[in-house]
Amino acid sequence: MQPENHGRRRRSQISATRPLFRRYWPLMRPDRWRLAGAVLLLVVATACELAGVWVFGRITDDVLTTGVLAALIPLAAFWLGAAVLGGVAQYVGDWLSAAAAERFVARLRDHTFGHVVGLSPGTVDRMEHGDLVARLTDDVEEVEEIVGSGPVQAVSALLSVVAFGVAALVLRWELALLTFAAAPLLWFAARRFSRRIGAVADDERETNGEVVAVVEESLSAVALVQAYNREGLVRGRAAAAGGRWAAIRIAQARVHGAYGPLVSVVETLCVLAIVGVGAWEIGAGRLSLGGLLTFAGFISYLYPPVQSLGQLALGLAAARAAGDRVAELLDTAPEVTARPGALRPDVVHGDLELRNVGFQYPGAVRPALSDLSLRVPAGRTVVMVGASGAGKSTLTRLLLRFVDPASGQLLLDGVDLRDLSLDALREHVTLLPQETTILHGTVRENIAFGRPDATDAEIVAAATAADADVFIRALPDGYDTVLGDRGRFLSGGQRQRIAIARALVRNAPVLVLDEPTTGLDTDAVRRLLGPLRRLMAGRTTVLITHDLRLATEADYVVVLADGRVVEQGTPAELHRADNGHYRSLLHRWAVPAAAGRT
Numbered sequence: 001m002q003p004e005n006h007g008r009r010r011r012s013q014i015s016a017t018r019p020l021f022r023r024y025w026p027l028m029r030p031d032r033w034r035l036a037g038a039v040l041l042l043v044v045a046t047a048c049e050l051a052g053v054w055v056f057g058r059i060t061d062d063v064l065t066t067g068v069l070a071a072l073i074p075l076a077a078f079w080l081g082a083a084v085l086g087g088v089a090q091y092v093g094d095w096l097s098a099a100a101a102e103r104f105v106a107r108l109r110d111h112t113f114g115h116v117v118g119l120s121p122g123t124v125d126r127m128e129h130g131d132l133v134a135r136l137t138d139d140v141e142e143v144e145e146i147v148g149s150g151p152v153q154a155v156s157a158l159l160s161v162v163a164f165g166v167a168a169l170v171l172r173w174e175l176a177l178l179t180f181a182a183a184p185l186l187w188f189a190a191r192r193f194s195r196r197i198g199a200v201a202d203d204e205r206e207t208n209g210e211v212v213a214v215v216e217e218s219l220s221a222v223a224l225v226q227a228y229n230r231e232g233l234v235r236g237r238a239a240a241a242g243g244r245w246a247a248i249r250i251a252q253a254r255v256h257g258a259y260g261p262l263v264s265v266v267e268t269l270c271v272l273a274i275v276g277v278g279a280w281e282i283g284a285g286r287l288s289l290g291g292l293l294t295f296a297g298f299i300s301y302l303y304p305p306v307q308s309l310g311q312l313a314l315g316l317a318a319a320r321a322a323g324d325r326v327a328e329l330l331d332t333a334p335e336v337t338a339r340p341g342a343l344r345p346d347v348v349h350g351d352l353e354l355r356n357v358g359f360q361y362p363g364a365v366r367p368a369l370s371d372l373s374l375r376v377p378a379g380r381t382v383v384m385v386g387a388s389g390a391g392k393s394t395l396t397r398l399l400l401r402f403v404d405p406a407s408g409q410l411l412l413d414g415v416d417l418r419d420l421s422l423d424a425l426r427e428h429v430t431l432l433p434q435e436t437t438i439l440h441g442t443v444r445e446n447i448a449f450g451r452p453d454a455t456d457a458e459i460v461a462a463a464t465a466a467d468a469d470v471f472i473r474a475l476p477d478g479y480d481t482v483l484g485d486r487g488r489f490l491s492g493g494q495r496q497r498i499a500i501a502r503a504l505v506r507n508a509p510v511l512v513l514d515e516p517t518t519g520l521d522t523d524a525v526r527r528l529l530g531p532l533r534r535l536m537a538g539r540t541t542v543l544i545t546h547d548l549r550l551a552t553e554a555d556y557v558v559v560l561a562d563g564r565v566v567e568q569g570t571p572a573e574l575h576r577a578d579n580g581h582y583r584s585l586l587h588r589w590a591v592p593a594a595a596g597r598t
């Protein structure tokens with residue numbers, strides 16, 4: 001997934017950010033009072049700074065130039081009071097603003113992650129995972145600037161500009177107008193820079209996603225990389241992506257770095273103008289030294305907020321790039337959605353029916369399934385066999401509603417799956433996926449993933465039925481052993497038995513088993529048959545397999561080829577059918593005709 005070409009836009013960052021503000025503001029709304037409090041306190045802090053500058057001028061004129069020390073005490077007390085009040089206001093204001101920002105980031109991440117988790121597995125698989133991670137972490141954090149710290153910073157900077165600008169005007173308006181002449185220069189510089197920074201920020205976000213994607217992919221395939229001596233290749237890819245990122249970060253640093261010195265030169269010119277004109281005014285007796293120092297103080301407090309307004313535009317450029325990337329994710333529509341008023345049956349018997357089901361993947365040249373009709377009465381087992389690419393896994397995706405059929409219907413207890421709520425459907429249909437997934441966590445947590453409210457006794461019963469209890473108890477911490485990422489401490493057969501226990505604990509009436517014996521040797525398959533039979537007992541089961549030894553577990557066998565049913569019947573009938581597809585599969589995979597229940 002690549003964002004469209006954002007870098008070449010020629011709108012100002014602030015107006016380009018407006019739609020993003022409207023989009024993300026609802027997630028900031030719960031913290032709007034925190035933001036308002038932060039702005040109010042920053043106003044107080046600005047007023048205290050203003051008072052500090054004013055009192056400094058008074059001290060210069062009333063104490064330093066006259067030598068009357070008695071006048072110092074009330075002025076010093078006032079100054080100290082203003083400094084303490086300003087400090088406290090700044091501290092609490094920053095705290096409120098940071099709390100609003102972090103709470104927003106947590107909410108946006110949860111919202112975006114929730115959306116991604118609800119997308120069809122196929123859609124998520126098509127995205128680059130590293131890039132996805134970058135969007136859910138760094139990008140989500142940057143978006144905050146659009147609705148939180150950015151506006152707070154803008155309001156407080158604007159208030160400071162107005163407060164110190166008006167104060168300078170009141171003090172010496174001619175001098176003030178002279179120094180204000182520099183403000184458009186600063187603003188112009190900020191606008192020019194923000195465009196360039198915006199373009200670089202887009203590239204930086206994109207290449208950051210690339211680096212994470214390359215590293216993530218290489219690490220997840222580390223065994224393959226080493227076995228094929230391809231460390232050099234993946235290092236090269238990571239280094240190339242890292243090099244592109246570094247070049248863009250350097251360009252970014254260069255653009256950011258040029259902005260500060262430019263502003264500082266403009267500022268120095270202004271200070272020199274103030275000192276020159278001020279000295280002339282003092283010489284003419286129109287201004288006191290204290291007045292000049294107060295004026296210089298006001299101006300020195302005026303420029304940082306002007307600069308910060310400029311930098312805000314730069315920050316917003318980066319935040320906008322991130323905001324677009326997160327929005328793109330949020331705009332990815334789920335492939336399946338529940339109809340309004342979808343049904344949530346309490347009891348499901350498990351009567352499954354497929355009526356003329358057809359499905360074609362987007363961009364595929366031929367349908368993955370065509371005109372597939374089948375009925376599996378409640379509690380019965382159907383085994384689907386067929387060569388690779390016949391459409392078996394596609395059927396599991398349809399049964400779980402990861403995708404919807406292009407034609408025909410799938411029915412559970414006579415109800416079209418599209419009329420059931422997605423939650424209800426998946427509560428009553430358990431999938432044992434082809435790839436056994438062990439999550440990072442304890443054995444107990446892995447089994448309870450099937451049903452979080454399962455009691456300890458139910459977890460142990462499920463593990464026992466899956467023939468997993470004995471090896472689990474032999475693990476260092478038994479059921480509390482942490483299994484590590486993807487269960488790397490377990491054998492393939494052990495992982496599969498934990499997955500069976502997880503499916504058992506769900507206790508759903510319908511079961512979809514996708515190649516449950518993939519990657520297991522004959523002995524491991526034989527040991528898995530008992531747990532599988534206990535899992536399937538009394539449940540409607542669709543068992544997808546290459547392994548014809550499992551076909552004898554079936555009440556009915558369906559042979560698929562090129563997305564169509566080419567043969568069906570009981571295992572015995574298919575055995576008897578000379579020259580049938582089933583016989584030829586048996587022959588091709590050299591499975592003894594007597595293999596099966598052992």
Ligand SMILES: Nc1ncnc2c1ncn2[C@@H]1O[C@H](COP(=O)(O)OP(=O)(O)OP(=O)(O)O)[C@@H](O)[C@H]1O
Pocket residue numbers: 122361362364367368386387388389390391392393394395
């Ligand atoms: N995401 C996809 N996009 C496009 N085509 C796909 C996709 N997934 C599968 N196909 C195609 O659909 C057809 C059926 O694939 P499916 O995975 O259902 O086969 P299968 O019988 O499960 O194969 P295997 O036994 O190898 O897992 C194949 O031609 C495959 O190339």
